[in-house]
Amino acid sequence: MKIDYSTKTTAQLLSNLNMIKVLIVALLIILSLLIGISIYGMLTKDDNATFIATLAVGLCCSATLPMQFMSKKAIKAELIKREETL
Numbered sequence: 762m763k764i765d766y767s768t769k770t771t772a773q774l775l776s777n778l779n780m781i782k783v784l785i786v787a788l789l790i791i792l793s794l795l796i797g798i799s800i801y802g803m804l805t806k807d808d809n810a811t812f813i814a815t816l817a818v819g820l821c822c823s824a825t826l827p828m829q830f831m832s833k834k835a836i837k838a839e840l841i842k843r844e845e846t847l
Contacts, residue, residue: 764832766839778836785829788822795819
C-alpha cells in the first residue's frame, strides 16, 4: 500500500522524515546489539536455544528496515518535487 504524500503539508513531511531518520538509527543500533549479543552467546555459552531464539527475533525485526528506507525515499522525493514546482 503506497501512501499519498501529496496531501500532506511540507511541515508534516519534514516531521515524518525526521521521525523516520530517528527510527532507522534506533532500529539499527538495537538490532545490531541484539544480533551481536546473540552471536556472542552462541559462540561462548552452552545453552544455545535462548541465543538462537533471540537471533531469530533480531533477524525478523530487521525486515522492517527496508520499509523505513522506502518511506524515507518517498518523502524525500515528494519534498524535492515540491521544491521544483516553486
